[in-house]
Amino acid sequence: MNFELKSLDAAGCASARCDALLVLVPETAATGKDALSGWIAQARKSGDFDGKAGKTLALYQPQGVAATRVVLAGSGDGSARTVRQAVLAGMGTLRQAKRLVLCCAGPWTEAALRAAIAAVADASYVYTATKSKAEPRKLAQVVVAVAEVAKARAAFDQAVGLVAGVEFAKEWGNRPGNHATPTLIANAAKSLARHPGISCEVLGPREVAKLGMGAFMAVSQGSEEPLRFAVLRYNGAARSVAPTVLVGKGISFDTGGISIKPAGEMDEMKFDMCGAASVLGVFRALAEIRPAINVVGLIASCENMPDGRAVKPGDVVTSMSGQTIEILNTDAEGRLVLCDALTYAERFKPAAIVDIATLTGACVVALGGVRSGLFSNDEALAAALLSAGESALDPCWRLPLDDDYADGLKTNFADVANVAGRAGGAVTAAKFLQRFVGTRAWAHLDIAGTAWKGGAAKGSTGRPVGLLLAYLLGQAATAAPKAVARKRSVKA
Ligand code: BES
Ligand code: MN
Ligand code: ZN
Secondary structure, eight states, rough: EEEEEEEEEEHHHHHHOEEEEEEEOTTOOOSSHHHHHHHHHHHHHHHOOOOOTOOOOEEOOOOOSSSEEEEEETTTOOHHHHHHHHHHHHHOOTTTOOOEEESSSSSHHHHHHHHHHHHHHHHHHHOTTTTTTOOOSSEEEEEEEESSSHHHHHHHHHHHHHHHHOOOOOOOOSEEEEOOOHHHHHHHHHHHHGGGEEEEEEEOHHHHHHHHHHHHHHHTTSSOOEEEEEEEEOOOTTSSSOOOEEEEEEEEEEEOTTTTTTTGGGGGGGGGGGGHHHHHHHHHHHHHHOOOOOEEEEEEEEEEOOOOTTTOOOEEOTTTTTTTTEEEEOOOHHHHHHEEEEEEEEGGOOOOEEEEEOHHHHHHHHHTTEEEEESOOOOOHHHHHHHHHHHOOOOOOOOOOGGGGGGGGGGGGSSSSSSSOSHHHHHHHHHHHHHTTTSSSSSEOOTTTEEEGGGGGOOOOTTHHHHHHHHHHHHHHHSSSSSSOOOOSOOO
């Protein structure tokens, strides 16, 4: 799908030859003298259409308009949120369109433009990778009509770059476990190194053993598929600028291991690599947008399987940090692969570390599918991620890290256990991870509820690529060279 930015006024949109014209109409749209404005005014007057968010009115071959189909989509107050609602509603009635012109009966804001482009892509995405008779996405071209191309260019380019990233994340998230093995996921990371500014190195079982990643290896040991540890680098700033390190949980399939999961909906555990997919997606977007920042992406990928050689409840392993871990539940495997990746992250002397993981069912219970869980030992980092989530319409919500939550992780047989009781499961998982970041500014995003949807609309959402990219682009905007002293609210 190709996006194009064009300078077109209302009359220009009315005469644009296309299958479909999607007109966003805010509640308080000004009326002009052109045919389109005429239709809108008439629809408003008759009471058939009021511009309320998500309301639509479809017209077929209306007089004075060149497009075959016209859909007026109410965009309410014109905010990013209501614009997204408008586009999703409008696209629902335009399934057949190949060439779409998208315009706004009122001024675009940058936020609205971004939200509209993301929503067009979201609504038209089609998964094809494992279908024999693939029906690819119908929508081939989207012309975004604005008053002044030069003024909209930056926001447009960012939005189109984000779409590439979100779709890459969705694609890898959606692939079944046998089509997204740790090796294939690492190959996807390697494929990103074709883009200028990106490099990638992949470690296998031998290198990971040499590093002493005993926790990561323990999860992988019940599987026939060899583990992979991918190290992606994006260099857009001077070498002296400390990078942000993103760490993605890449469990290509989570059976639970010996602590095996119930059969119902277990297929959805193919999505247990969505943290890794979000790292891939961010790098795909960075390749397009090329901001002046440095980013490292770490992907720890393996399967979690039951087997004669699998790790057992009660086994004690030694992590790369030297801390020993009693694995009381082999289904709490995400924190085991992440803890070694977090230890590895320290070598980049990062400005901040952000891990992204489908980590706990408890987070789904707490926040559902609306907001991702956010944990952080750093006030500024937490605030930046929260506001990035709001602006990208990919929100998160901060949860606590009081040390008292770590009490349940105590054990008589190792430095730490990998699970505490059922209560506060999302927080105790975060407390486990916190042991491996020291005093470095760190945040953990639990995306177990937001990375994919179940039911009829089953599929990866591409979240939180939008949040992460908004955060990183914010860093580019406020680029302060090298680490400044940071205040932390919670002592590590
Ligand atoms: N990948 C799961 C978390 C998960 C479960 C995400 C359901 C989305 C839906 C993770 O590896 C896991 O199994 N976590 C356990 C932890 C428990 C054993 C402490 C959980 O949440 O049940
Ligand atoms: Mn698990
Ligand atoms: Zn898991």
